[in-house]
Amino acid sequence: GGGGGRGEGGAWRGRGSDRGRGPGGRRPGGRGPGGRGPGGRGPGGRDPRSKPGGRAKVGLNGGSKVIVEPHRHAGVFIVKGKEEALVTKNLVPGESVYNEKRISVENEDGTKVEYRVWNPFRSKLAAAIFGGIDNNWIKPGAKVLYLGAASGTSVSHVSDIVGPEGCVYAVEFSSRSGRDLVNMASKRTNVVPIIEDARHPSKYRMLVPMVDVIFSDVAQPDQARIMALNASFYLKTGGHFMISIKASCIDSTVAEEAVFANEVKKLQAEGFKPAEQLTLEPFERGHACVVGGYRMPKKQKAT
Amino acid sequence: MLVLFETPAGFALFKVLDEGKLSNVEDLGNLFSSAASARKMVKLQAFDKFDNTSEALEAVAKLLEGAPSKGLRKFLKANCEGEALAVADSKLGNIIKEKLKIDCVHNNAVMELLRGVRSQFTELISGLGDQDLAPMSLGLSHSLARYKLKFSSDKVDTMIIQAIGLLDDLDKELNTYAMRVREWYGWHFPELAKIIQDNILYAKSVKLMGNRINAAKLDFSEILADEVEGELKEAAVISMGTEVSDLDLMHIRELCDQVLSLAEYRAQLYDYLKSRMNTIAPNLTALVGELVGARLISHGGSLLNLAKQPGSTVQILGAEKALFRALKTKHATPKYGLIYHASVVGQAAPKHKGKISRSLAAKAALAIRCDALGDGQDNTMGVENRLKLEARLRNLEGKDLGRLSGSAKGKPKIEVYDKDKKKGSGGLITPAKTYNSAADSLLGQTPKADSAENGVKEKKDKKKKKKADAEEETITEEPSKKKSKKKKTEVEPETEEPAKKEKKKKRKHEEEETEMPAKKKEKKEKKEKKKKKTDV
Numbered sequence: 001g002g003g004g005g006r007g008e009g010g011a012w013r014g015r016g017s018d019r020g021r022g023p024g025g026r027r028p029g030g031r032g033p034g035g036r037g038p039g040g041r042g043p044g045g046r047d048p049r050s051k052p053g054g055r056a057k058v059g060l061n062g063g064s065k066v067i068v069e070p071h072r073h074a075g076v077f078i079v080k081g082k083e084e085a086l087v088t089k090n091l092v093p094g095e096s097v098y099n100e101k102r103i104s105v106e107n108e109d110g111t112k113v114e115y116r117v118w119n120p121f122r123s124k125l126a127a128a129i130f131g132g133i134d135n136n137w138i139k140p141g142a143k144v145l146y147l148g149a150a151s152g153t154s155v156s157h158v159s160d161i162v163g164p165e166g167c168v169y170a171v172e173f174s175s176r177s178g179r180d181l182v183n184m185a186s187k188r189t190n191v192v193p194i195i196e197d198a199r200h201p202s203k204y205r206m207l208v209p210m211v212d213v214i215f216s217d218v219a220q221p222d223q224a225r226i227m228a229l230n231a232s233f234y235l236k237t238g239g240h241f242m243i244s245i246k247a248s249c250i251d252s253t254v255a256e257e258a259v260f261a262n263e264v265k266k267l268q269a270e271g272f273k274p275a276e277q278l279t280l281e282p283f284e285r286g287h288a289c290v291v292g293g294y295r296m297p298k299k300q301k302a303t
Numbered sequence: 304m305l306v307l308f309e310t311p312a313g314f315a316l317f318k319v320l321d322e323g324k325l326s327n328v329e330d331l332g333n334l335f336s337s338a339a340s341a342r343k344m345v346k347l348q349a350f351d352k353f354d355n356t357s358e359a360l361e362a363v364a365k366l367l368e369g370a371p372s373k374g375l376r377k378f379l380k381a382n383c384e385g386e387a388l389a390v391a392d393s394k395l396g397n398i399i400k401e402k403l404k405i406d407c408v409h410n411n412a413v414m415e416l417l418r419g420v421r422s423q424f425t426e427l428i429s430g431l432g433d434q435d436l437a438p439m440s441l442g443l444s445h446s447l448a449r450y451k452l453k454f455s456s457d458k459v460d461t462m463i464i465q466a467i468g469l470l471d472d473l474d475k476e477l478n479t480y481a482m483r484v485r486e487w488y489g490w491h492f493p494e495l496a497k498i499i500q501d502n503i504l505y506a507k508s509v510k511l512m513g514n515r516i517n518a519a520k521l522d523f524s525e526i527l528a529d530e531v532e533g534e535l536k537e538a539a540v541i542s543m544g545t546e547v548s549d550l551d552l553m554h555i556r557e558l559c560d561q562v563l564s565l566a567e568y569r570a571q572l573y574d575y576l577k578s579r580m581n582t583i584a585p586n587l588t589a590l591v592g593e594l595v596g597a598r599l600i601s602h603g604g605s606l607l608n609l610a611k612q613p614g615s616t617v618q619i620l621g622a623e624k625a626l627f628r629a630l631k632t633k634h635a636t637p638k639y640g641l642i643y644h645a646s647v648v649g650q651a652a653p654k655h656k657g658k659i660s661r662s663l664a665a666k667a668a669l670a671i672r673c674d675a676l677g678d679g680q681d682n683t684m685g686v687e688n689r690l691k692l693e694a695r696l697r698n699l700e701g702k703d704l705g706r707l708s709g710s711a712k713g714k715p716k717i718e719v720y721d722k723d724k725k726k727g728s729g730g731l732i733t734p735a736k737t738y739n740s741a742a743d744s745l746l747g748q749t750p751k752a753d754s755a756e757n758g759v760k761e762k763k764d765k766k767k768k769k770k771a772d773a774e775e776e777t778i779t780e781e782p783s784k785k786k787s788k789k790k791k792t793e794v795e796p797e798t799e800e801p802a803k804k805e806k807k808k809k810r811k812h813e814e815e816e817t818e819m820p821a822k823k824k825e826k827k828e829k830k831e832k833k834k835k836k837t838d839v
Contacts, residue, residue, distance in 0.1 A: 175451070175452055178448065178452055179452055182445065182448045182449070182452065185445070186445070189441065192440060192441055192444045193444055193445065194447075194448070195447070195451045202391050202392045205309060205391055206309040206310060206311055206363055206366075206440075207440050207444045207447070208440075209424075209436070209440075210418075210421050210422045232414060232418065233417075233418065233421075234421070236422055237332055237336070237422075295332065
């Protein structure tokens with residue numbers, strides 16, 4: 001089993017301690033995957049997570065030294081080792097939501113902080129951040145309305161970012177995904193699960209107050225209208241929105257750029273002010289993310 | 304005009320103070336930009352609080368269907384005399400108009416108004432801060448979600464996982480306490496420990512008699528059999544244990560009480576577990592039984608998690624240590640894990656346990672998915688599959704019997720004549736069996752690592768007879784695993800059942816039960832080499 005056998009197996013629990021003794025500074029060690037690794041042999045497994053037999057180990061592996069740095073956007077961090085990854089601080093330490101890797105880091109004062117890896121191939125928001133959006137309005141303490149929450153994998157990361165002062169209102173219509181969403185929300189008290197159709201925002205009017213940001217990932221042909229309706233109900237004046245547009249979902253016969261331009265025009269007609277558009281290219285094909293403001297107060301012209 | 308505004312805490316009615324401003328829809332938003340200006344626009348007229356979450360859930364559920372609940376109707380009747388009511392949902396508005404004869408309004412201005420109220424309503428409703436509302440809205444949303452998803456509390460598999468954990472804990476505790484009773488009482492009456500083997504009966508007897516002097520007078524017929532009782536009474540007289548005071552005996556008796564009550568509770572818990580298993584996973588229960596089913600669910604973490612695993616995983620759940628060890632060292636992987644304790648696998652002969660365990664695991668995976676994700680509440684699927692499995696088992700055993708009783712199918716295959724094939728000692732079809740003295744030495748033989756869950760046959764069992772070939776190379780492998788191939792007429796010792804020997808003609812057919820990939824490759828290489836030689 002080559003290098004794979006070394007740190008895994010019985011010894012992996014005892015590791016973290018002999019690491020992170022650098023003088024001051026953030027020199028933490030990365031603990032191995034504490035969550036359900038991809039082997040999927042159930043919980044309580046004291047087994048090696050990696051496939052034994054000497055598979056080449058790339059990226060963040062158990063026991064590798066990593067450095068955690070804050071990202072330009074508040075609430076998001078970057079972990080640097082052999083490979084870089086985007087991580088968020090785990091609101092519920094010790095638990096993985098969808099079997100993602102967790103990284104445990106020791107502070108200068110000895111307290112342990114846990115981060116969860118955010119996969120940009122699975123989450124459109126992570127793809128947008130990786131892609132380099134200028135402003136991320138989902139920040140600690142914000143109230144976010146998340147349309148198209150699915151099973152709650154991205155929602156859990158948004159909940160990590162907004163922290164205990166913020167709140168995430170996750171809307172998802174499907175019952176199967178809704179069940180997973182409710183399970184996830186039962187562990188995180190800043191997530192409010194709403195199993196309703198986002199096309200009828202009046203149906204959840206007793207649950208949602210005014211929010212600061214609306215994030216939409218619904219993949220419907222009328223998503224601009226859905227976004228507009230929800231914003232008219234719940235998005236505060238001067239609030240912001242982020243929408244992920246899938247070109248093939250809106251109109252698969254027209255060129256992508258045309259689709260995106262059309263959507264942007266529709267949004268502008270409804271009172272949105274798109275500030276930036278960015279393609280999610282290496283992670284998703286035919287997707288774009290548009291970020292902007294809603295009912296922004298008119299700027300006073302200088303002079 | 305009045306505005307109806309729903310909050311997680313209750314219904315609020317606001318009075319619009321300045322109706323003239325309603326005509327200018329765009330600027331309406333600005334009027335609510337600060338609390339003071341908002342107060343100039345609307346005023347809280349009445350507030351109907353929900354008494355508890357269930358009332359809130361009911362009211363909101365009805366609202367979502369478009370019908371006002373009783374509480375809402377009363378509230379509106381009491382407060383809305385003669386005024387128009389602005390509502391967020393036009394359907395609701397229509398029904399209110401019909402039933403309560405209150406005029407309802409729903410237009411852009413209303414939407415803007417509602418928006419404004421929503422942005423300032425913590426200010427407008429005194430006594431309702433943000434921090435109060437957050438947990439209320441969380442609770443309401445969870446109740447609503449459960450209502451929508453038709454969450455039924457008796458389909459929760461956490462109960463199973465906890466119950467089986469408790470069962471194991473109880474067993475351990477029971478054993479510990481029973482051992483303690485034996486030890487403690489053994490100070491006073493050591494012979495009793497050997498007379499009564501069962502823990503529960505021991506505790507009952509101790510409880511009944513207390514001091515061993517009482518044994519002669521008492522009647523143990525409900526607890527013990529007659530001969531045992533006789534032995535007990537004899538031993539009580541001639542016992543060599545010391546005397547103990549009444550206080551000590553009282554404590555020993557208390558411990559016996561504990562043991563007995565634990566045993567009773569364990570029986571109750573087992574019944575509870577059985578009934579829960581039948582409710583939550585009826586198909587799985589029909590297939591593997593309650594205990595094995597519960598252990599599988601507990602091992603998988605939850606029924607849904609278990610449903611995501613393929614049949615091959617279900618087969619070796621519980622044997623992970625052996626599995627990964629075998630994968631690392633390139634050995635045969637285990638054939639069964641927790642599934643071994645299912646009754647169907649128990650009924651099979653040792654030869655067929657592997658096959659049955661695989662079939663059972665495949666059907667069990669289907670049953671688990673049926674239970675976790677299906678809508679049905681019955682166990683028809685489980686019962687059908689169990690019948691199929693039992694039929695398969697009968698088939699397997701039948702094949703065996705058929706072979707033993709002798710039929711054309713069982714005769715040894717006659718080899719195709721190939722003039723170029725180099726044979727052993729010219730003319731002989733099978734080389735003569737000679738005694739292999741290498742079998743005498745004990746050095747270099749590794750012990751077989753057999754375990755119940757493993758059933759791994761060591762490589763030594765896989766010796767094949769070889770056609771002697773002068774150019775045959777001796778393949779050097781790990782000395783513990785294989786013996787080096789001999790040349791010409793020597794035959795390697797076989798440590799398998801004689802039935803297998805016929806099939807060990809390497810070139811023609813390969814028998815595999817748990818073949819290791821490395822070995823297969825080597826055999827294939829040898830085969831190809833041989834073929835090349837024959838072709839040339």
